[in-house]
Amino acid sequence: MDAIEKYEQRLKVYQDQWNIFDEDTRSCRICGCTWNNACPGGCYWITNDLCSQCIEYAGSDIDKVENES
Template sequence: MSISHLDVSVRYSSGTYIARNSGKTASCTHSPDVAVKNLGAKIFGAQQRLIITALHPVSYTKPGVYRISPDPSQMCRQCGCTWYDACQPGCHWVEDDLCSACAGRAG
């Protein structure tokens, strides 16, 4: 069963945006979006394209909530699998448009 989305808590503290979900954290001094993107890469993998939506944007005084969702348009160039319809028993992205199952067959 794949994850359709995650809601992430983001707070601002001492010049740093900190994104957190289920014990995982990522931070960035530039923007909350980058902190959320970095957390998404830890959870979904670095090659997974993500859609990030600010449900309640963070401010200097109040935490925010952001939603991370895998991009449904990302598809393997060989077999056509996606995050939501992966190869069996499972695969992950080795390139932006190539899954691990197809990369293993190519060699």
């Protein structure tokens, strides 16, 4: 395997990782906010599927109901 092939493989891995954290497609598992449609007053990502406004609900009954649907 030459240097170009190694580079292309590494590039593919990085591109796949970036798609996991694509700010345009991810949404909060509790309130459904997105990067472009944030919570009132604003929010930021705590995890890939949880925003800062909903951190207090993580693991609560609200979180469980949303995850079941």
